[in-house]
Every structure is written in C-alpha cells, then in structure tokens.
Amino acid sequence: MLLIDCPYCGPRNGSEFAWQGVPSPRPDPASTTPLEWRRYLYEEDNLAGWVEERWKHRSGCRAYLIIERHTATNEIRAVRLLGGTPL
Ligand SMILES: [Zn+2]
Numbered sequence: 001m002l003l004i005d006c007p008y009c010g011p012r013n014g015s016e017f018a019w020q021g022v023p024s025p026r027p028d029p030a031s032t033t034p035l036e037w038r039r040y041l042y043e044e045d046n047l048a049g050w051v052e053e054r055w056k057h058r059s060g061c062r063a064y065l066i067i068e069r070h071t072a073t074n075e076i077r078a079v080r081l082l083g084g085t086p087l
Contacts, residue, residue: 048072051070
C-alpha cells in the first residue's frame with residue numbers, strides 16, 4: 001500500500017490520490033513543432049528512480065501536491081504543496 005502524508009490531512013491511503021504525472025515545462029505553441037507538442041502532451045519518461053510527481057488528493061482536501069517518490073520501490077521522501085501556497 002502506498003501511504004502519502006498529505007500536508008493538510010496527514011497520512012492517507014494512496015488510493016485517495018490521483019497521479020497527474022511529472023511536471024514539465026510547457027513548450028511555446030508558437031514555435032514548437034507538432035512532434036514536440038505531441039511528446040509534451042502524451043509521452044512520459046517512466047524513469048526508474050527518484051522523480052518529482054504531481055498528485056491530487058481527490059478524496060480528501062483536493063490539494064495539488066508535489067511528491068518525491070522512488071518509482072521502483074514506492075518509497076516517498078518528500079511531500080509538499082504545489083506552489084507552496086495554502087488553500
Ligand atoms: Zn489532503
């Protein structure tokens with residue numbers, strides 16, 4: 001079971017959260033190619049190791065979080081609010 005320590009709700013089951021991917025900078029639509037735009041929208045790197053991912057506490061406070069998680073072991077070493085601002 002994945003246990004995520006939400007800054008507002010405390011430790012909660014991972015099933016309460018929605019994974020939303022690894023944040024990446026949005027390319028400029030005016031200058032990017034269709035291939036680069038497609039990669040931005042649909043492709044993920046799927047690294048084995050530590051990654052910072054965006055999650056939403058959909059069944060709790062509905063806050064957006066940045067979670068530093070090891071994708072091979074599911075170990076979590078940091079959880080913070082997206083943008084660092086309270087609700
Ligand atoms: Zn929460």
